[in-house]
Amino acid sequence: xxxxxQSPEALRLQEGESSSLNCSYTVxxxxxxxxxRQDPGKGPEFLFTLYSAGEEKEKERLKATLTKKESFLxxxxxxxxxxxxxxxxxxxxxxxxxxxxxxxxxxLTVNP
Amino acid sequence: NAGxxxxxxxxxxxxxxxxxxxCSPMKGHSHVYWYRQLPEEGxxxxxxxxxxxxxxxxxxxxxxxxxEFPKEGPSILxxxxxxxxxxxxxxxxxxxxxxxxxxxLFFGEGSRLTVL
Numbered sequence: 097x098x099x100x101x102q103s104p105e106a107l108r109l110q111e112g113e114s115s116s117l118n119c120s121y122t123v124x125x126x127x128x129x130x131x132x133r134q135d136p137g138k139g140p141e142f143l144f145t146l147y148s149a150g151e152e153k154e155k156e157r158l159k160a161t162l163t164k165k166e167s168f169l170x171x172x173x174x175x176x177x178x179x180x181x182x183x184x185x186x187x188x189x190x191x192x193x194x195x196x197x198x199x200x201x202x203x204l205t206v207n208p
Numbered sequence: 209n210a211g212x213x214x215x216x217x218x219x220x221x222x223x224x225x226x227x228x229x230x231c232s233p234m235k236g237h238s239h240v241y242w243y244r245q246l247p248e249e250g251x252x253x254x255x256x257x258x259x260x261x262x263x264x265x266x267x268x269x270x271x272x273x274x275x276e277f278p279k280e281g282p283s284i285l286x287x288x289x290x291x292x293x294x295x296x297x298x299x300x301x302x303x304x305x306x307x308x309x310x311x312x313l314f315f316g317e318g319s320r321l322t323v324l
Contacts, residue, residue: 100250130312132315137317137318138317138318139212139299139301139315139316139317139318140251140299140313140315141315142312142313142314145312183250183251185251194241194256194263194264195253195256195264195267196243196251196253196313197253198243198250198251198252199250200248200249200250201250
């Protein structure tokens with residue numbers, strides 16, 4: 097069974113203080129790893145897809161990286177508007193390859 | 209360019225009543241997915257539908273839950289004889305093609321069910 101573990105559960109940063117969120121995963125075969133952002137009371141919003149180890153994607157202050165066992169979401173010089181829950185999900189390359197298995201998320205708070 | 213529309217946003221039911229949650233996918237999307245988010249838990253896959261077809265309902269509880277996506281109209285997730293454990297946020301997502309491997313899923317804002 098696919099598993100996704102995110103750490104830390106919660107992270108408080110000062111504005112401008114860079115850090116990283118971790119996503120460890122177990123999957124028989126990885127088709128894709130996904131990062132989403134979820135604001136309170138809202139649905140998840142897609143950020144990145146990573147397909148193979150060594151791949152990196154960037155968007156504004158966010159950069160996602162992937163190894164064979166984990167992914168990191170690096171946040172450079174965060175702003176208060178980056179505060180949200182960040183969700184990691186994996187998609188198995190097996191038969192039911194449309195399902196996403198999500199982690200519980202990391203709640204990021206950026207203080208001004 | 210409306211996104212995924214879910215209604216109701218909030219629904220309160222007493223134990224034993226029925227809950228019906230509706231989802232209209234993004235324009236041009238014919239693939240719909242339902243996920244459930246329990247308090248302190250991650251999103252869990254429930255069901256994947258295409259127009260008039262249930263492709264995979266392996267994440268749905270065996271009893272009391274059903275889903276449909278008719279030729280005309282929204283997708284509906286139906287929960288019969290609700291129990292307190294059904295209290296959760298139910299999210300609908302849509303995609304233009306077969307499965308999220310083609311790109312991102314577009315999620316609605318969710319329907320929050322509270323069972324008294």
